Amino acid sequence: MSNLKKLAGQTAIYGLSSILARSINFLMIFIYTSxxxxxxxxxxxxxxxxxxxxxxxxxxGMETSFFRFSTGKNLDPKKVYNTTQSLLITTTLIFGSGVFLAAPWLAEVMDYPNQAYLFRWTALILSFDAILAIPFAKLRLTNRAIAFAGAKMINILLNVFFNLLLIVWIPILISNGTMPASFLGYNLEWGVEYILLANLFANGLIIPYVWWIAGFFRFSLDKEILRPMWNYAIPLLFMGLAGVTNELVSRLSFEYLLPENFYPGLNTREAAGIFGTSIKLAILMNLVIQAFKYAAEPFFFGKAADKNSPQLYAQVMHAFIIFCSALMIVISVNLDLVALLFPKNKGYDSAFFIVPVLLMGYLLLGIYFNLSIWFKITDKTNYSFWITLVGAIVSLIAVFTLVPILGYLGGALSTLMCYLVMTGLCYYFGQKHFPIPYQTGKGILYLLLAFGLSYAGFYFQLDSFLLSFIAKNSLIFLFILVIGFSERAQLIEFLKRKQLR
Structure with a gap:
């Protein structure tokens, strides 16, 4: 139980910072839509x-490789840090230059004529993100959760400041005559340009601070460290590519797959904006998963040598499913409240019905992350590639098949189907190579119950808004009661242990 407390404490710190940061970031959606x-x-x-x-x-995949080779390979962590950061800076220069030079082609392919500058800025954003990845990972590895959370918060606040400055405040000052229309070359016609610039400025300004708190590095490419790290990371790269295909393919391709006039009064790019906004509403599930991942990855690796680790991993998984299932219900039954924050005349709430599907999909992604520990600690990362490749294929087939027919729902179902297949495959192979005593039956029942209650609460309406709110949220307590009854034996045992102490 002390191990679970430690993990919960770390997750709470990461989670609090992520909740604050993502909540602020989430509020930017209302700025953009307004x-x-x-x-x-x-x-x-x-x-x-x-x-x-x-x-x-x-x-x-170098973040995971950095964790693995800093904790379990009898190597000097400082040398691993120096080598990993040096390698990432070198490859970032190569990849960043490639995207920068390909900007005109990307602008043409993605239908942004004469806007190649958007993709040059994209190259810089990607480069800044990459060279910050390992310093942030080092803060997690050394259990400096507060320093990590503080740096992330500063980055988010800078991003918000520049968004507000460029999208809200300067246009207001220009419109009331306080500021000339040509101030510093400001362009009132720009929109997504200022979102990108805000991100670019925020990431660029945070680099010196993060490097300072994480500890500066000495440029070094140690071949003895590089070769095994590279072999370990390559399958993770393909896993990541397949995984991000699963997560982002619907967003990236939605406007190009949706037939014209599928939604009356909307062009395909506008419909993609509404679809993307609904995806953002599932951000709380992703937020919990990300916070959990920040704390759990170094925690799992640190406990890998413990003979009781399978039981510990099973306990973590069970607690994760219960918490995230309850969260799914909380979000789904209160979507009508969220709808009040969007401009009614722009129709963003027309796609809210897909949010429970997306929440379930992301919950399955979190379960997959829990399950994936078996191939990370057994160095069988090649399995990650094949599993995520199958998921990517499922996602692509679903997107290209379902979006032209079902629109928003087709995009959401592609996410759910992909992560369901990946979770099933990871569980099957994991139990063969590194058996963990998961409470599989209970977990599946909790997920199905939570999904059913989520949609019941979403569609249930009464004439009185207050009574409707009370009735919807009573489903949360119903779920908690079911969990309490089902887990009563474990709760009694836990309380007995507390009394003995």
């Missing part, structure tokens, strides 16, 4: 899907 048109929001969805995909190439 001050920018739907087409700009669609551009934001598409370009940031591309950034998410390329980000995997720029870091190519």
């Amino acid at each position: 001050y920018l048109n739907r087409e700009v929001v669609g551009s934001f969805t598409g370009i940031y899907a591309l950034i998410g995909f390329l980000n995997i190439i720029f870091t190519y």
Whole structure:
């Protein structure tokens, strides 16, 4: 239990910072939907899907490799840090230059004529992200959760400041005559340009601070460290590419697959903006998964040599499923409250019905992350590639088949189907190579119950808004009661142990 407490404590710190940071970031969606048109929001969805995909190439699994070789290979952690950071800086220069030079081609392919500058800025954002990856990983490895959380918060606040400055404050000052329209070359026609610039400025300014708190490195490419790290990381790169294909392919391709006039009054880029906004509403599930991942990855590796680690991993998984299932219900039954924060005349709430599907998909992704520990600690990372490749194929087939027919729902179902297949495969092979006593039956029942209650709460409505709110949220307590009854034996045992102490 003390191990679970330690993990929970670390997750709480990462989670608190992530909740604050992502909540602030989440609020930017309301800024974008209020001050920018739907087409700009669609551009934001598409370009940031591309950034998410390329980000995997720029870091190519080196964060996980850094954890593995800093903790379990009898190597000097400082040498591992120096080598990993040096390698990433070298490859970032290569990859960043490639994207920068390919900007005109990317602008043409993604239908942004005469806007190659957008993709040159994208190259810089990706480069800044990559050279920050290992310093942030070092803070996690050394259990400096507060320093990590502080740096992340500063980065988010800088991003928010520049977004507000460029999208809200300067246009207001220009409109009331306080500032000349040509101030510093400001362009009132720009939209997604300022979202990218805000991100670029925020990431660039945080680099010196993160390098300072993590500890500066000495440029070194130690071949004895590089070769095994490279062999370990390459399967993770392909796993990451397949995984990000699963996560982002629907966002990246939605506007190009959706037939014209599928949704009356919307062009395909506007519809993509509405679809992307609904995906953002599932951000809380991703937030919990990310916070958990930050704490759990070094924790899992640190406990790998413990003979009781399988039981510990099973306990972590069970607690994760219960918590995230409850969270799915909380978000789903309160989507009508969230809808009040969006401009009613822009129709963003028309796709909210896909949010429970997306939440379940991301919950399965979190379960997959828990399951994936078996191939990470047994150095069988080649399995990760094949599993995520199958997931990517499922995702691509689903997107190309379902989006033209079902629109928003087709994109959401592609996410759910992909992670369901990946989770099943990872569980099957994991139990063969590194058996862990998961409470599989209970876990599946909890997931199905939570999904059913989520949709019941989403569609249930009464004439009174207050009574409707109470009735919807009573489903959360119903779920908790079911869990309490099902887990009563474990709860009694836990309370007895507390009394003995």
